[in-house]
Amino acid sequence: MxxxxxxxxxxxxxxxxxxxxxxxxxxxxxxxxxxxxxxxxxxxxxxxxxxxxxxxxxxxxxxxxxxxxxxxxxxxxxxxxxxxxxxxxxxxxxxxxxxxxxxxxxxxxxxxxxxxxxxxxxxxxxxxxxxxxxxxxxxxxxxxxxxxxxxxxxxxxxxxxxxxxxxxxxxxxxxxxxxxxxxxxxxxxxxxxxxxxxxxxxxxxxxxxxxxxPHTVARGRGARTVRAMAKALRVPATAEAFAAVDRERLLDAQAEVVGGADPISGGPGFAVVADDDMIPAGPPSPTVDLLLGCNREEYRLWFVPNGTVDRINRLTLRLALLRFRIPAGAARLYRASRPGARPGEILGEMATDLLLRGPLNRLADSRPARTFLYEFAWRSPVRDLGACHALEIGFVFDNLRHGESLSGPGAPQPLADTMHRAWTAFAATGDPGWPGWDARRPVMVFDHPCTGLTLAPRQEELSIWLKHARSARTGPGGGRD
CATH class of the missing domain: 3.40.50.1820 (Alpha/Beta hydrolase fold, catalytic domain)
Incomplete structure (x- = not known):
């Protein structure tokens, strides 16, 4: 009808x-x-x-x-x-x-x-x-x-x-x-x-x-991708020049410059640009209630299917720690809580916490408005993806059939019912059904067969990234980036 x-x-x-x-x-x-x-x-x-x-x-x-x-x-x-x-x-x-x-x-x-x-x-x-x-x-x-x-x-x-x-x-x-x-x-x-x-x-x-x-980059850094594309296209790095290029050529040049990048290992890409007019410096709106979270093994979507996790050895891990100025003790702490984990898995776990869990926890710490945190922990059997990036979407939308490329057939419907109900409740009332963020640091962990509240999960590991963020803000190059 x-x-x-x-x-x-x-x-x-x-x-x-x-x-x-x-x-x-x-x-x-x-x-x-x-x-x-x-x-x-x-x-x-x-x-x-x-x-x-x-x-x-x-x-x-x-x-x-x-x-x-x-x-x-x-x-x-x-x-x-x-x-x-x-x-x-x-x-x-x-x-x-x-x-x-x-x-x-x-x-x-x-x-x-x-x-x-x-x-x-x-x-x-x-x-x-x-x-x-x-x-x-x-x-x-x-x-x-x-x-x-x-x-x-x-x-x-x-x-x-x-x-x-x-x-x-x-x-x-x-x-x-x-x-x-x-x-x-x-x-x-x-x-x-x-x-x-x-x-x-x-x-x-x-x-x-x-x-x-939250992530923005300085305007000069954001322009690097356009300059690289301009070089590939042999045109000036201006909107006027790009508008004169056939769109298929633009897409080809874009794929050439940024196609191999990913959020974990980095590379040229696109980002929100810091702009004092549109996005002024300072914390996000304190009046908007937030529901925040990530998946326990975000990195596996980028590290596992293409074999990156197997190519990272102890030397690669050590060099990555040096590059990002991460104390060597961080790797020892992560290894101690994950016996048998490969160097690539250790690096991926740290990258997940550095880029997502740590910043989301800091955002929650900074807000006077009601804030709720979650973690998605159910592990997909597909290609050893585990609790990878984007896996939770089919559960949130109660649409498991169209999420099978990541979850495989037979993903637990009770978990989709629980997660979808929480999102619906938050949209309707501002309360997803568990305590808001406070000094206890409550996190709702979505898993199957058990979903439940955990207080301050893996806090010792997270404290590394809190110290790292403070160092980045006060050290050379600290600031909006």
């Missing part, structure tokens, strides 16, 4: 299945090409009549992940220029203003889309939450740093989407005063920037950060 909703731009036609209405591919801003290429998002043009919102809209230009990640994280490509679009799932009959969750996908700011089947929002709508998923510009088009273009265009897209939600979500049964922003990996990094962005103030009221911590 079809259903009609009215937005400020015009009417849209969605489709109802099993008491959930889905509206797909609604433009929230103009197509970011032609006169809008490398510019801030412009308003979407209004339309006459009823616009079909029955299929996913175009996705942001990108290249797929390199093998073997392309099999583990299968992507969806929808051609077309109008990639600044969003999708909405809402109960057929709302009976009142419902809480809203806006999903920001991950992908290292260069991959991903809201059209991935894993992000289907039916389970949230079934349980009384309006789910909105958003496409935004990626890679050099969204986060390339140029002297003649605004920075953080992908973030500006997200803010434009949130403004659209504020202005239109009531027509879909949602409450614009109860918006929870939720994202994973680069989506969570984006949200941490939006928490500090004055332009986003008031557009959301709670936030969930899955496997992503």
């Amino acid at each position: 079809d259903i009609i909703a009215t937005t400020r731009q015009g009417r849209v036609r969605g489709r109802v299945r099993e008491s959930v209405a889905a509206f797909l591919g609604i433009p929230y801003a103009a197509a970011p090409f032609g006169p809008h290429w490398f510019r801030a998002p412009a308003p979407a043009e209004p339309w006459e009549g009823v616009r079909d919102a029955l299929e996913y809209g175009p996705t942001a230009p990108q290249r797929p992940y390199r093998p073997p990640l392309d099999e583990l994280i299968p992507e969806v490509t929808v051609p077309g220029d109008a990639c600044l679009n969003l999708n909405i799932w809402t109960p057929e009959s709302t009976g009142g203003a419902l809480p809203v969750m806006v999903w920001i996908h991950g992908g290292s700011l260069r991959n991903g889309s809201s059209a991935m089947p894993l992000y289907d929002g039916r389970a949230f709508a079934r349980d009384g939450v309006v789910l909105v998923s958003v496409n935004y510009r990626l890679g050099v088009e969204g986060f390339g740093v140029f002297p003649d273009a605004p920075d953080n265009r992908g973030l500006l897209d997200q803010i434009a989407a949130l403004a659209w939600v504020r202005d239109n979500i009531a027509a879909f049964g949602g409450d614009p005063g109860r918006v929870t922003l939720c994202g994973e990996s680069a989506g969570a990094v984006s949200i941490s920037a939006l928490l500090a962005a004055p332009r986003a103030a008031g557009l959301f009221h709670r936030a969930i950060l899955q496997s992503g911590a």
Whole structure:
């Protein structure tokens, strides 16, 4: 059955299945090409009549992940220029203003889309939450740093989407005063920037950060990727010059420069740029309740399938510790609590804590608003991935069928029920069902068959990264980066 909703731009036609209405591919801003290429998002043009919102809209230009990640994280490509679009799932009959969750996908700011089947929002709508998923510009088009273009265009897209939600979500049964922003990996990094962005103030009221911590880089560092691409393309490192290049050539050059990088081992990539106008220095908003966490073995997605974990030996580990100025005693502590772990596993565990668990704990420590921490610990049997990066998404969305590339068949439905219920409760009430962060450092550990609260897990290891962060802030090169 079809259903009609009215937005400020015009009417849209969605489709109802099993008491959930889905509206797909609604433009929230103009197509970011032609006169809008490398510019801030412009308003979407209004339309006459009823616009079909029955299929996913175009996705942001990108290249797929390199093998073997392309099999583990299968992507969806929808051609077309109008990639600044969003999708909405809402109960057929709302009976009142419902809480809203806006999903920001991950992908290292260069991959991903809201059209991935894993992000289907039916389970949230079934349980009384309006789910909105958003496409935004990626890679050099969204986060390339140029002297003649605004920075953080992908973030500006997200803010434009949130403004659209504020202005239109009531027509879909949602409450614009109860918006929870939720994202994973680069989506969570984006949200941490939006928490500090004055332009986003008031557009959301709670936030969930899955496997992503606050991170910005200085503008000069952010421009390195554009300069490397300009060299490969043999053009000036300006938005005007890049706009004159065929998009397929741009994507080829981008893949050449950043295709081998990953969040754990590093390499050239894209990042949110520190900007005193858009993202001023200082802590994120103290008034927004947060749900934060990561997966116990994040690193395994990047270290295990491609064999990196086997190539790291004791010498490699020692050199990595020297490079990042990490005390040698750190490795001894991690080895003592993980008998039989290989050097690559020790390095991966430390990298997970350095990049995610440590920063998320420090963020929780810094906030007066209610904050809740979790850890996802269930281990996938697929390719020895364990509790790797992105594995939790299928459980959060109660959508295990479309998460089988990471979890395999037969993932525990009771764990999905528990985790999805916590996310739904947080969006509705601000309370996921366990104590908020305090001096006891409570963390809800999601596992199967046992999910339960743990106080200050692995605190001795985490204390290393607290000291490391203090040293980085006060030593040479300390500051926003």
